[in-house]
Amino acid sequence: MKSEKILAVQATKGRAATAVEVSFVDTHCHLDGEEFDLDRAEVMQRAxxxxxxxxxxxxxxxxxxxxxxxxxxxxPDRLYPMVGLHPEEVRADWREQLEKIKVLIHHPSSVSPLIAIGEVGLDFYWSREFEKEQLEAFEVQVQWSVETQLPLMIHCRKAQNEMVHIIKRYADRLPGGVFHCFTGNDKEAAELLQFDRFVLGVGGVLxxxxxxxxEVLxxxxxxxxxxxxxDAPYMAPVPMRGQRNESSYIRHVITRLAEAYGVDELEICHHTNENVKKVFGIQV
Known part of the structure; x- marks a missing residue:
């Protein structure tokens, strides 16, 4: 969609919403990490x-x-699980790791069923030592998404060409997903948005x-x-940058998005919640 068409349908910037009114989803949080071991319950309460x-x-x-x-x-009904092998965790034993993860997919919890395959993808930022293995591991997990119709949570860094090449082969059969932590330009956005069942994840970097x-979004x-x-505990937004990130800080992202798009915060929440429903089938 051309920029003028996007802007034409947007309302003028309105008021900030109160915490009582706002309702949103954190679609990517590593709350299981040791960084939260001492106060996980408090973090969830603040969220x-x-x-x-x-x-x-x-x-x-x-x-x-x-x-x-x-x-x-x-x-249950607060935390929603995914399973997968992150590209930076792909090593020589990646096949064994995937076999173990596959067992979890085929024996889902009746209390808290899986909502996605993730975090998966490609990352050549630091090294291409395991490039071949990353490509193979990613494609296997893309195939899992096709088989299970669970959406993908995709991590991609310095590898968009390779990632898009794989996704294209399965695009008509994939249920959709999220291109996590989007930080690209307009051309990179357009390339990702060609996959019409996928959305872009935006966080503190904004x-x-x-x-x-x-300017880009x-x-x-x-x-x-x-x-x-x-992406907590990482990538905390301004004014919390440098601290451990947590789900409650998304309020700062919502505010900045509302300013950028020229709409109020409730509209940001409405659209993003609807997108969560479309991709994951979860309504809040």
Whole structure:
């Protein structure tokens, strides 16, 4: 969609919403991490008070997949689990890891069923040592998404060409998913948005001083293609940058998105919640 068409349908910027009114989903939070071991319950309470109705938990390997399933069973209807092998965790034993994770997929919890395959993808930022293995592991997990019709939570860094090449082969059979932590330009956004059942995840980077996202997003990405995320404990938004991130901090992302798109915060929440419903089938 051309930028002028996107902007034409947007309302003028309105008021900020109160915490009572706001309702949103954190679609990407590593709440199982040791960074939260001392105050996980308090973090969840702050999230609830800020308006966060649900927190989606991506895994990075087999042990975290197990932890996330256990944690989600303790908080049904608040925490929603995924399982998967993160590209940075792909090593020589990746096949064994995937075999173990596959068992979890085929024996789902009746208390807290899986909502996605993730966090999966490609990451060549630091090294291409395991490039071949990453490509194979990602494609296997894309095939899982096709087989199970569970959406994908995709991590991609310095590998968009390779990632898009794989997704294209399965695009007509994939249920959709999220391109997590989008930080790209208008051309990269357009390339990802060609997959019409996928959305872009936006978090704290939007608020950074040098971020170009406040200019890129309103002219390149319609609000019906965005979801909110933290990637906690990482990537805390301004003014919390440098601290441990948590789900309640999404309020700062919502505020910045509302300013960028020229709408009020409730409209941001409405659109992103509808997108969560479309991709994951979860309504808040």
């Amino acid at each position: 609830r008070e800020a308006g966060c109705k649900a927190i989606f938990l991506p895994a990075i390997d087999f042990p975290t997949s197990q932890r996330i399933l256990t944690l989600s069973e303790q908080y 608020t950074f001083k040098k971020s170009h996202l406040p 309103p002219t390149s990405v319609p609000l019906d293609r965005l979801v909110l995320e933290t």
